[in-house]
Amino acid sequence: MQNLEGKIVLITGASSGIGQSCAIKFAELNANLIITARRKDRIENLADVLFKRNKIKVLPVKLDVRNFEDVKKFYETLPSEWKKIDILVNNAGLARGFDKFYDGKIEDWNEMIDTNIKGLLYVSKVVVPQMVERETGHIINIGSTAGHEPYPMGNVYVATKFAVKALSQSFRLDVLEKGIKVTSIDPGMVQTEFSKVRFRGDEDRASKVYDGLQPLTPDDVADAVIFAATRPKHVNINQIILTPLAQASSNFVYRKK
Numbered sequence: 001m002q003n004l005e006g007k008i009v010l011i012t013g014a015s016s017g018i019g020q021s022c023a024i025k026f027a028e029l030n031a032n033l034i035i036t037a038r039r040k041d042r043i044e045n046l047a048d049v050l051f052k053r054n055k056i057k058v059l060p061v062k063l064d065v066r067n068f069e070d071v072k073k074f075y076e077t078l079p080s081e082w083k084k085i086d087i088l089v090n091n092a093g094l095a096r097g098f099d100k101f102y103d104g105k106i107e108d109w110n111e112m113i114d115t116n117i118k119g120l121l122y123v124s125k126v127v128v129p130q131m132v133e134r135e136t137g138h139i140i141n142i143g144s145t146a147g148h149e150p151y152p153m154g155n156v157y158v159a160t161k162f163a164v165k166a167l168s169q170s171f172r173l174d175v176l177e178k179g180i181k182v183t184s185i186d187p188g189m190v191q192t193e194f195s196k197v198r199f200r201g202d203e204d205r206a207s208k209v210y211d212g213l214q215p216l217t218p219d220d221v222a223d224a225v226i227f228a229a230t231r232p233k234h235v236n237i238n239q240i241i242l243t244p245l246a247q248a249s250s251n252f253v254y255r256k257k
């Protein structure tokens, strides 16, 4: 595996799930990490663990990706040795609610759109110009199988992940001539805090989502991220779609009774 020693990796949403697993795996490859999320205690604890375990530099920064002024300030106030970010993992995201669109809540829609689409754009807007200037870098967006095919009651979440797919493809076209890589990692069902967040803390309902099948783990997804991030300079992984064995697509899941 390629060593990423000296590279700077920024991961959004590193306090849990896929983002946290990515941080652990990038640290194992000796990259230096900027880890962000809103839950400061979690990213500070993770930073401590990774610093002690892997002897890398880790900068935990509290950041809500929905607020452009905060995102701008986050980048502007980074110590200069941290500004040359080599790999950006746009992972922060969430689903809220599971309703027919006509029963959906406006505040849920806004939260998903503001986080999954606008947050990804805001972070990319502040981080990518230095990649363009240096003519190097890699943007890795976490999409979803939901960005390929809608599922009933997925509506607005699905739309945000279709948007992520469109943005990944658009970013690729826009930065091609600058030698910057763009990858979309599109998982199916991964057991993280995702369903707990979607159902606002209802653990019972959240665990039922994975009844009768073995879901992906966050490490499975992080492995795909690391694969994309460690290809030779001339290779761009455009997209990886990975699902549990029991899930053929967004809509087709086999559950053992």
Ligand code: NDP
Pocket: 012, 013, 014, 015, 016, 017, 018, 019, 036, 037, 038, 039, 040, 063, 064, 065, 066, 091, 092, 093, 094, 095, 115, 119, 142, 143, 144, 145, 186, 187, 188, 189, 190, 191, 192, 193, 194, 195, 197, 218
């Ligand atoms: P988790 O809920 O475990 O993690 C989500 C992460 O996003 C947390 O670290 C959370 O941090 C962060 N986050 C949410 N909102 C914000 C915000 N406004 N600002 C900054 N950070 C935020 O879920 P997953 O690990 O599963 O989700 C990660 C990504 O993977 C998401 O984009 C999701 O859509 C995608 N995905 C998940 C799948 C699944 O089945 N789990 C499948 C396909 C894609 P904090 O709350 O501390 O801010």
Ligand code: 8X3
Pocket: 095, 143, 144, 145, 146, 187, 188, 189, 190, 250
């Ligand atoms: C998140 C997973 O099952 O809602 O993208 O499509 S799912």
